[in-house]
Amino acid sequence: MKKILILLLVIGVGCSTPSKEKKEESKEVVSEKEEKISSEGYFIAITEVDNSVSVFVEDSLIFTSGTIHSSPEVDYQIDLTEFVKRGDEKIRVELYNGVEPYNPQNDPKWEVRYDLIIDGEIVDFVHEFGEDGAIGKVYENVYKLDEW
Secondary structure, three states: OHHHHHHHHHHHHHHHOOOHHHHHHHHHHHHHHHHHHHOOOEEEEEEEEEEEEEEEEOOEEEEEOOOEOOOOEEEEEEEOHHHOOOOOOEEEEEEEEOOOOOOOOOOOOEEEEEEEEEOOEEEEEEEEEEOOOOOEEEEEEEEEHHHO
């Protein structure tokens, strides 16, 4: 009986302890993201979405999350640098609540959280949410880059 308990204990510890290799791998991923975001350029880092977020440069759609329910934490790092040519473009962030087509439906909550990062610095942090039952476009923010 003692041998079985010791064996189970050893197996349990072995399964729950991450390997050194996995720890190093996760550090590399984090440092690559930090390095990318800290470099020169224009980035949107989105960390929460309910239901769908879209990012535009001028009128060109650059990113859409698709429909996401229940405001999960997400990690979207959108590099807009290649789409910003002159430096006076507008970046637009839109949030939609509900599911297309946006007919009357029961979806009382919406939420978006993101950072606008220019040349490695967070220039705007946004966390907007509501429980008003609004459907369709519930949030829009337009950034004129020549003002930053």
